[in-house]
Amino acid sequence: MVDKISELMSDLEEKEVLEEVRKEIEKGTDPIKILDSLKEGMLLIGELWKKGEYFVPEVIMGAEISRQIMELLKPELESSSTKVPVKGSIVIGTVRGDIHNIGKNLAIALIQAAGYGVVDLGVDVPPKVFVEKVKEIKPDVVGLSGLLTLAIESMKETIEGFKEAGLRDQLKIIIGGPFLTKNYCEYVGADAFTHSATEGIEKIRGWIGE
Amino acid sequence: MTKSPEELFGERCQRLIDVRNLKEPDYTPFYLLAEEWSVYYHGKYNVGEVHYDYTKCGEIAEHLVRTIPQDAWGGPQYIWPGPVLDAIGSNTYKIPGRDLDPKLQQQFPQDKEYMTPEEYPEFIDDPFAFLVEKGIPRRHSALEKSPRKEIAFAKGALAFNEWWTYVGSLVVKIIQEYGIPPVVQGLCASSPLGVIEDHLRTFPGICLDIKRYPEEVKAACDALVPVLVKLSEFVYEKPTPFPYIFIPLHIGQFLRPKDFEEIYWPSFKKLAETLIKDGYTPHYYAEAKWTPYIEFLAELPKGSVWIFEDVDFEKVDKICDNLCFGGTLTTDLLRYGTKEKVISEAKAQMEKFGPRGGFVLTANKDLMDPNDAKYENVVALAKFINEEYRR
Numbered sequence: 025m026v027d028k029i030s031e032l033m034s035d036l037e038e039k040e041v042l043e044e045v046r047k048e049i050e051k052g053t054d055p056i057k058i059l060d061s062l063k064e065g066m067l068l069i070g071e072l073w074k075k076g077e078y079f080v081p082e083v084i085m086g087a088e089i090s091r092q093i094m095e096l097l098k099p100e101l102e103s104s105s106t107k108v109p110v111k112g113s114i115v116i117g118t119v120r121g122d123i124h125n126i127g128k129n130l131a132i133a134l135i136q137a138a139g140y141g142v143v144d145l146g147v148d149v150p151p152k153v154f155v156e157k158v159k160e161i162k163p164d165v166v167g168l169s170g171l172l173t174l175a176i177e178s179m180k181e182t183i184e185g186f187k188e189a190g191l192r193d194q195l196k197i198i199i200g201g202p203f204l205t206k207n208y209c210e211y212v213g214a215d216a217f218t219h220s221a222t223e224g225i226e227k228i229r230g231w232i233g234e
Numbered sequence: 235m236t237k238s239p240e241e242l243f244g245e246r247c248q249r250l251i252d253v254r255n256l257k258e259p260d261y262t263p264f265y266l267l268a269e270e271w272s273v274y275y276h277g278k279y280n281v282g283e284v285h286y287d288y289t290k291c292g293e294i295a296e297h298l299v300r301t302i303p304q305d306a307w308g309g310p311q312y313i314w315p316g317p318v319l320d321a322i323g324s325n326t327y328k329i330p331g332r333d334l335d336p337k338l339q340q341q342f343p344q345d346k347e348y349m350t351p352e353e354y355p356e357f358i359d360d361p362f363a364f365l366v367e368k369g370i371p372r373r374h375s376a377l378e379k380s381p382r383k384e385i386a387f388a389k390g391a392l393a394f395n396e397w398w399t400y401v402g403s404l405v406v407k408i409i410q411e412y413g414i415p416p417v418v419q420g421l422c423a424s425s426p427l428g429v430i431e432d433h434l435r436t437f438p439g440i441c442l443d444i445k446r447y448p449e450e451v452k453a454a455c456d457a458l459v460p461v462l463v464k465l466s467e468f469v470y471e472k473p474t475p476f477p478y479i480f481i482p483l484h485i486g487q488f489l490r491p492k493d494f495e496e497i498y499w500p501s502f503k504k505l506a507e508t509l510i511k512d513g514y515t516p517h518y519y520a521e522a523k524w525t526p527y528i529e530f531l532a533e534l535p536k537g538s539v540w541i542f543e544d545v546d547f548e549k550v551d552k553i554c555d556n557l558c559f560g561g562t563l564t565t566d567l568l569r570y571g572t573k574e575k576v577i578s579e580a581k582a583q584m585e586k587f588g589p590r591g592g593f594v595l596t597a598n599k600d601l602m603d604p605n606d607a608k609y610e611n612v613v614a615l616a617k618f619i620n621e622e623y624r625r
Binding site: 036038076077078079080081082084085088121122123124125126129147172173174176177202203205207208211 | 328334335338339341343345437438441442444445446488489490493521522526565566569570599602603605606
């Protein structure tokens, strides 16, 4: 569904889209419906990124607009009787030793827009924290992020941690980072690797379904 | 007959000047910017120890150039000396042993903004004053208030002077004993937009600014050019075509070409033109994907060196007859290829691009982690180049 909010959002018209959201809230529009438009807008941004029309700054802007809309919607969603449907869950974090979060945060914005539930463990996440969280919430997918090549060994240790805990077979694991190649992916033992969040989303869709 | 370090030094410098001038050298120059990787390769110390006791760099550097002879070495660029950063209360660099696991590499997470978007007009009006009075003190807790500021500054300057004297003596030692020059003579901050990103606004911050206040961002970049030129002249004094000036790039290549052209490129080009005209050689480290911007690079005057992480080299070769490039040895190859494969690819690359003049054989990244290159592959490659290929 492409409506005014999703269209303004994908055009990155920050002020206009926030104004429109305020109007809809005042009119009493179902916040879930507004949320759907917001997600649709973010997905359109992801599509434009994939097509090469948008680059990273546009996606960061999109994520920033989403954040502001979510702030406006939060009280509405809290008082709403309907629950936001979630299609599956993903645990994501930047692996131990690496303290960068930009790539991870972009991925989260797009994964949420695609309707999946995300648990963000932050940066410099030790393998045992990943293992504990996976035991607790049993996600469908784990996303391991890293900017520097020092993340490679941590990704490998984290995945070994899942194996030792007997969790590996129930999980799909995707790793994201600019330096990754097929060889590094095989070395750490992940199911897939990606340089871009839009590509990552497609892998996740393939695993969890629409 | 073995050549003296002096002869080797002369030949190596000539090679690196030739490629800068796009003249085919006797042999394609080969060097790696082996940063923390050289510490792991040496194997005796962790990176954190070396940040605080940087006199260990000497041993590490000698081990590197003795076992992997190259036409130039990267210098101890990977060290952000702990004593200097501590003296001025640096809050932005994360150092192993202080803020991070000592076995890890230093990091620069850009997790805090040091200028608000509302301050662009003030910055544009006088970027140097803004940096000195606001930007730098905000990033260094000890430089915020008098009288602590003056004392911290003096301590920092002394510590820096000790460090720089040490680096100077190490560079001389490697020249005298091994005949190997440093690739670069120091660091020029970055592109104008990169400086604002790195030091004041962060990556996400500058991305939002470009969307919200494009004119201010562009004006800030333009205003910064003379400051960066002055800084280079101050740091390097006498211009020389070699060693080069190291300029890492990490923002332009993330912009869509329209924003690259309108916001990033004018000040970038102005700075490059000025440095080259003055007689310096900018040595750009162009991380991430550069293929969408190759046409812009063709506009630069002759006299810069570009190391690309990810680019269509054929296209660069075809379009940019104005610049020297490198980066064809991927870390994937160096890490996962066999010795034979690394050698055969390197040889093919030298044969293909060597005759154009402006080509250096080097990796597509600064080597930091052991996973960036297998030690034995690099040793074998250097041995092949020195003992077989150049015979």
